[in-house]
Amino acid sequence: MATDSENLRNRLDRATAHLDPPYAVVDLGAFDANAAALVGLAGDKPLRVASKSVRSRELIARTLARPGWHSVMAFTLPEAIWLVRSGISADVLVAYPTVDRGALAELGADPVLAAAITLMVDDPDQLDFCDAVSPSGRRAELRICLDLDASWRLLNGRLHVGVRRSPVHSARAAGRLAATVARRPGFRLVGLMSYEAQIAGLGDAPPGRAALGTAIRLAQRGSYRELLVRRSAAVAAVREHADLEFVNGGGTGSVAATRADPAVTEITAGSGLYGPTLFDAYRAWRPTPAAFFACGVVRRPTPDLATVLGGGWIASGSADRSRLPRPWLPAGLSLLGAEGAGEVQTPLTGAPAAHLRIGDRVWFRHAKSGELCERVNELHLVDGDQVVATVPTYRGEGRAFL
Template identity: 60%
Template sequence: MVPRSAGSLAADRARYDRATAHLDAPLAIVDLEAFDANAADLVRRASGKPIRVASKSVRCRTLLERVLAKDGFQGIMSFTLEESIWLAREGFDDILLAYPSADRARFGELAADPKLAGAISVLVDDPAQLDLIDAAREGGAEEIRVCLELDTALHLLGGRIRVGARRSPLRTPEALRGLADLIGRRPGFRVVGLMAYEGHVAGVGDSIPGRPFRSRAVQLMQRTARQELAVRRDAVVRAVREVADLEFVNGGGTGSVESTVAESCVTEVAAGSGLYVPRLFDNYRAFSGRPAALFAQPVVRRPGVGVVTVLGGGYPASGAAGADRSPVPYLPEGLRYDPQEGAGEVQTPLLGSPADDLRIGDRVWFRHAKAGELCERFATLHLVEGDRVIESVPTYRGEGKTFL
C-alpha cells in the first residue's frame, strides 16, 4: 500500500464521509482516482505486455468496462463458465475461463453458439474434461477453444516439499505437449492458449511488518520459484508450440507482474486485485497501490470508554482461516478489533482512543482482505470522485448474479 500520512488519511475520511452523507451505511465505495492510478501503475509494471483483467477481483461490469477501455488492458480472465457466457452476451469478448468447469448445460450453450464459442476459451488439464464437454454438446458442433494450464508449484527436496497452489496436474513439457497433441487430433477442440498462475509469487507478500525472518524466507522462496519456473515455462511453451498454434501465453498476477512479463515466452499477464488493492496486497516490495475499494459500517453503540460497536462487518475472505482473512478497520486510524469477538456477523466492537470521538451514526471505513469478494456482500458500488458520488453501479450481486 502507498504510505499515507495521518493528514492524508484524515482528509480521505472526511472526503468519503462528505461524498456519502446522503446514503445510509452499510455501503461500499470505489475511489476512482485511486482505481485509475492503480490501473496506470499495473500498465507501467507490465512494460508493454497486455494485462488480462481477472474478473473475480472486480465483479462489477461497469468497472470491467472502465479498465478495459484503458490502453494496456485486453481481455478478461473469468472464474465460471456461467459468468463467461453472461459477459460474452453483454458484449465482452476475449474471455479466458481460468478454472475447469463441469457445467454441462452451459457447455451445451457454448457448443451451439458460434458467437460464444469464438469469444470464450475454456481451461482443460485432463482428457476427462474433454469427455464431459463432448457429452454435453447435445448436437452443438462449434469448435471449443481450449487453454492448457501448467502446474507452477515449486518442488523441493525431490518433490517432498511443495510450495504453491494445487491446480493443474500437468507439470512437464512432455505432459503439456502430450495433451495438446491429443486435443489437436480430437474433433471439436482447438488449443489456443497456455496459462500458468504462480500464486506463491503473485499472491504472497514478501515484506511482512515486524517479521524480518519470515520476509527473508519468502523472498528466498520466491526468487528460487521464479528462476525454476522461468526455465520450465519456456520449455513447456516451446514443446506445446510444436503441436499447437498458441494465440496467448498467460501468466502471473498482481504481485508478480514485473517478473512474469520479463519472461520472453509470456505474451500477457493477468491482474485484478491491484485495481482495488485489498489488505492482502499491502506487503510487497515490488509495488505499492492505493486502497480503492472500501466499505463503511455505522456506529450503533458506545458500550464504554474507548469502545464503539458498528453494525455487522464480519466479512471473512476465502483461503486458510486466519486473522489475515478478516477486513481491517481503516478510517479513522487507530481502531482495532476486540480479540474476544473479532469481526462479527451482526455487530463488531472496535477498541481504541478514536472510538471516543465517534458518535452514533458515524461511519467506520474498512478494507476487505481480498478484492472482488467484497462485492458478494454489497449490491451497489458508489463511485467517488473527489468528495462526491458520481455514479452508483451494480455489482454482480446487484445484477442478481452469484456465480460461486
C-alpha cells in the same frame, strides 16, 4: 494540518453523507491510478482483467477502456457467457475447468460464444465431459487453454511451494496433453496459462514478521528461476502441436516479474485495481487503497470502545487474521482479539474509538478484492468528495456465480 488519512476520511464522509451504512465505495482516482500503474509494470505486454477481483460489469468495462488492457479472465463459464452476451468483451478466458452442463451446451450451440470464450483444461477427462454434453460433430469448435502448474516442487515433490492447481507440471506432461487436444475433433488449442500464486499472490513483507518475509523472498526467487526454465520448455513442447495465440501468466503481485519472462505474451491482474489489505504486504508494488466499505456506530459499550453494526466480511483462504477486514478510518482503530469482525456487530478499540459517536461511520478495507462485492448490491463511485455514479455488482444484477 490534516493527515492524508484524515483528508480521505473527510472526503468519503462528505461524499456519502446521504447514504445509510453499510455500503461500499470505490475511489475512482485511486482505481484509475492503480490501472495505469499496472500497465506501466506490464510494459509492452497486454493485461487481462481478472473479473473475480472486480465483480462489477461497469468497472470491468472501465478498465478495458484504458490502454494496455485488452480482455477478460473469468472465473466461471456462465459468467464468461454473460460478459460476452452483454458486450463487455469478445475475448474471455475461463480460468478454471468447468463441469457446468447447461453452460457447455449453450457454448457449443452458439458459434459467436464459442469464438469468444476459451475453456481451461488440465485433464483429458475434461474433454470427455464436454463431448458427453455436446458431441463434437454437433457443436461449434471449442477453444482450449492448457493450465500448466506453476508451483515449485523440491525433493522429488515432497516439498510443494505454491497452490494445488493443475496436475500438468512438466514440459513433457504439457506436450502430452497438447497432443491429446490436437488429435481430438471439435477442440482447438489456442493458449497456455500458468499462475505463479506463490509469487503473485503471497506478500513478501508480512508486517512484524521479518524472518518469515526473508524466507518468502528466498522461496520466491528460487521458484521464479525454476519457472522461467520450465515454462519456456512447456511452451516449446506445446507449440509442437498447436500455434498458440497466447501464453498467460502472473497476477497483481508479480506483474513486473512475469513481464520479464520471454515465454509469456500477456499478464493477468485484477486485485491491484481495488488495493485490498493483502497487498499491503508486498514490497515490489503496493496499490493505492481504492475500495472501502462503511459501517455505522450503533453502540458505546464502554467509554473506550465503539461498536458498529455488521463488519464481519471475511475473505476466503487460510483462516487467520489476514482474512479479516481491517478498520481503516479513522486511523488507529483495531479489532478486539476475542471477537474479531462479527456477523452482526463488530466492537472496535484504539484511541479514536473514544471519540466516535452514535451514527458515525467507520471505514473498512476488505482483505481481498472482488469478494467485497458479494456483500453489497452496488458500488458508489467517488470522485473527489462526490458520488458521481452508483453501479451494480454481480450480486446486484442477480448474478451469483460462486
